[in-house]
Amino acid sequence: MAIKRFLAVFVALVLAVVALSSTANASSHRHDLVVQRHKAVTVPVVVWRTGEAVLDLTAAAPGTDWAVEGSESAVLSVSVDGTYATDVVVTGSAPLAQQFVLGRLSKGVHWVKLRFATDRSAKSSKKVVVSRAKVTTYSAHDPEYQVLAYAPIVYGRTMASLGSPFQNATTDTPLLAWHERRAATTPGHTILEYSVIWSNEDGGTNTPALMARWGRTTDIEWIYRVELDARGKRVQGSDVYQAANHATLQFAGAYQGDHAKLETCTENNNMCDQLTGSMRFFLSPLRTRPVEAAREVVMDANPWSYLVMAKEMLREGKIEAPSPAAPATPEVSDQRNYLFAIVKKTTEGANTGSSWVGAALTVKLRTGETVYVSNHVDPTWSIQRNDPAATTVELPAGTTQADVASIGVRRVVVGTDSGASVNVTRLDRGFFLGADYLPQQSFLTWTGSVTVTAAQPEAVLWTAP
Numbered sequence: 001m002a003i004k005r006f007l008a009v010f011v012a013l014v015l016a017v018v019a020l021s022s023t024a025n026a027s028s029h030r031h032d033l034v035v036q037r038h039k040a041v042t043v044p045v046v047v048w049r050t051g052e053a054v055l056d057l058t059a060a061a062p063g064t065d066w067a068v069e070g071s072e073s074a075v076l077s078v079s080v081d082g083t084y085a086t087d088v089v090v091t092g093s094a095p096l097a098q099q100f101v102l103g104r105l106s107k108g109v110h111w112v113k114l115r116f117a118t119d120r121s122a123k124s125s126k127k128v129v130v131s132r133a134k135v136t137t138y139s140a141h142d143p144e145y146q147v148l149a150y151a152p153i154v155y156g157r158t159m160a161s162l163g164s165p166f167q168n169a170t171t172d173t174p175l176l177a178w179h180e181r182r183a184a185t186t187p188g189h190t191i192l193e194y195s196v197i198w199s200n201e202d203g204g205t206n207t208p209a210l211m212a213r214w215g216r217t218t219d220i221e222w223i224y225r226v227e228l229d230a231r232g233k234r235v236q237g238s239d240v241y242q243a244a245n246h247a248t249l250q251f252a253g254a255y256q257g258d259h260a261k262l263e264t265c266t267e268n269n270n271m272c273d274q275l276t277g278s279m280r281f282f283l284s285p286l287r288t289r290p291v292e293a294a295r296e297v298v299m300d301a302n303p304w305s306y307l308v309m310a311k312e313m314l315r316e317g318k319i320e321a322p323s324p325a326a327p328a329t330p331e332v333s334d335q336r337n338y339l340f341a342i343v344k345k346t347t348e349g350a351n352t353g354s355s356w357v358g359a360a361l362t363v364k365l366r367t368g369e370t371v372y373v374s375n376h377v378d379p380t381w382s383i384q385r386n387d388p389a390a391t392t393v394e395l396p397a398g399t400t401q402a403d404v405a406s407i408g409v410r411r412v413v414v415g416t417d418s419g420a421s422v423n424v425t426r427l428d429r430g431f432f433l434g435a436d437y438l439p440q441q442s443f444l445t446w447t448g449s450v451t452v453t454a455a456q457p458e459a460v461l462w463t464a465p
Contacts, residue, residue: 057088116128180193195295224271361373
């Protein structure tokens with residue numbers, strides 16, 4: 001029996017060396033893997049160090065298009081040694097790179113299975129082509145280990161009002177995750193917070209308000225927060241999640257190892273800690289965002305997220321019908337018509353309640369005196385928060401960087417005017433989406449100090465050279 005076991009392990013290792021190019025803690029597949037409908041492909045992975053494993057996967061699904069109803073996606077279900085790890089929603093025929101967590105893997109040979117999930121894939125999809133599959137393990141000595149060890153697992157939404165139990169394969173699909181780290185109130189303790197970006201939200205803020213107040217139509221939410229002690233261990237009872245109506249509740253659900261299991265259970269992608277869904281998303285949270293940066297910079301670093309965002313708007317009929325669209329109307333037009341910007345401002349004094357003072361960005365073009373405003377006609381669509389905030393300004397179709405003459409700020413009053421002033425200190429970026437719906441290079445950065453008041457409610461921030 002010992003000889004048989006030795007031979008089995010030897011054969012597995014030989015196969016792994018043939019199939020994979022290995023380094024100290026990573027294994028990459030060298031050639032395309034084609035996963036056909038009703039079939040699966042299994043590949044061996046050599047893990048050199050016990051730790052948390054991450055899968056970098058680049059995949060395309062010929063015959064799918066996230067913009068076309070009935071052809072939205074093909075889904076790969078990934079398992080390791082027979083244990084279900086994650087679903088991968090492949091949204092088109094062009095290769096797309098994403099990163100997922102596989103959980104804790106011990107040193108040795110493991111078998112990663114990629115199965116074409118027919119039950120949750122568009123009927124038009126026949127195969128998924130994987131052009132890159134790399135598994136990297138992070139041991140307890142790596143700085144990334146802690147972030148991965150407590151990363152939550154998100155199960156798919158199953159709301160009957162939205163149809164299929166596999167609805168995240170066609171709408172509001174999870175795209176990206178990241179973490180943030182900060183000091184806890186207890187000295188030596190740390191708070192880890194995890195956030196997710198979905199392709200949209202079927203409930204909650206309406207589409208025009210999303211573009212004006214948040215500068216995108218994706219949905220971005222923190223989902224899970226945990227406190228770690230000085231040894232890096234979870235403080236019992238410290239973990240919380242963002243529940244329905246954006247409430248913060250103590251987590252009382254199940255774990256896989258130290259990974260909390262959550263489920264998307266509202267139309268605007270809030271969480272529950274009890275599970276009913278059969279889709280599962282174990283997105284890698286290794287990325288983070290710079291201090292004092294808007295959350296949307298995570299999208300900027302993954303430009304394909306803008307493409308998926310735009311395609312969902314097209315398919316769901318949330319784009320204004322007239323062509324060319326009228327930028328004066330509040331309805332969302334083709335998202336390539338918008339200037340995407342990030343502004344940092346501070347409002348003097350308290351700025352909460354039913355009455356507050358906000359800010360809107362304004363744009364003037366070289367071709368006329370019309371002022372285009374980010375909040376359109378609704379004061380409540382102006383920017384209230386003082387964190388760096390993304391917004392968009394709708395412009396006439398075909399507008400380019402060369403057409404922009406100036407960008408300014410307008411003070412906007414909601415309810416009763418408190419007299420508060422607004423001070424703007426930064427514009428972090430400004431770009432248009434290209435013909436392919438991917439962000440073009442930013443042409444806009446500005447720092448300074450400009451204040452708008454009740455007496456002088458508008459000012460220019462940036463003028464084109």
